[in-house]
Amino acid sequence: QVQLVQSGAEVKKPGASVKVSCQTSGYIFTNYYIHWVRQAPGQGLEWMGWINPNSGGTNYAQKFQGRVTMTRDTSISTAYMELTRLRADDTAVYYCARELWFGEWKAQFDPWGQGTLVTVSS
């Protein structure tokens, strides 16, 4: 079955960077976009952007432009999300999620990874 398995929890200091991985299995990695969504403690969901694993093309939410970089390694079917210049309000659970549709993106996310807690604290 389709699975997305994310890397473990991270604790970072303000100003540092974090890189979260999302290892996929059960389907052809290059056929489906990967999205990143975050959720601050007790808050709602916030879309960060997507990567097209086939081309490497990306699209980021305006709020994160300049601080986020999404990449992929097709040899190991893994997507990555790096966030730089971390602040306390970046503390959140970061999810990767596969696009529902083959070869295009329509903002329908299924399935999701288990989430990675990133804590930013001095």
Next chain:
Amino acid sequence: QSALTQPASVSGSPGQSITISCTGTSSDVGSYNLVSWYQQHPYKAPKLMIYEGSKRPSGVSNRFSGSKSGNTASLTISGLQAEDEADYYCCSYAGSSTFVVFGGGTKLTVL
């Protein structure tokens, strides 16, 4: 403040039906048939329940249904069960500038 507006909470008794609204604008919900709904239990990842406004993924109970009228999408859960108690989020494609917007989430309590 979220781009899509949902009620903070709704409640219902087992067996009853409830509806959660999701109000957007003519730039998102009103313009595209790309609203999705997600169920999230505490400390779990979200799960897709409805896509393209009214379609159910394989394995999702037919007690869950979606609809849209103008700029407002709705999720209806019929025959409420204890395991339906969770947070529910709506999401919409919002065009080539904003791209994707979520609602603030609705906490469903089964009394």
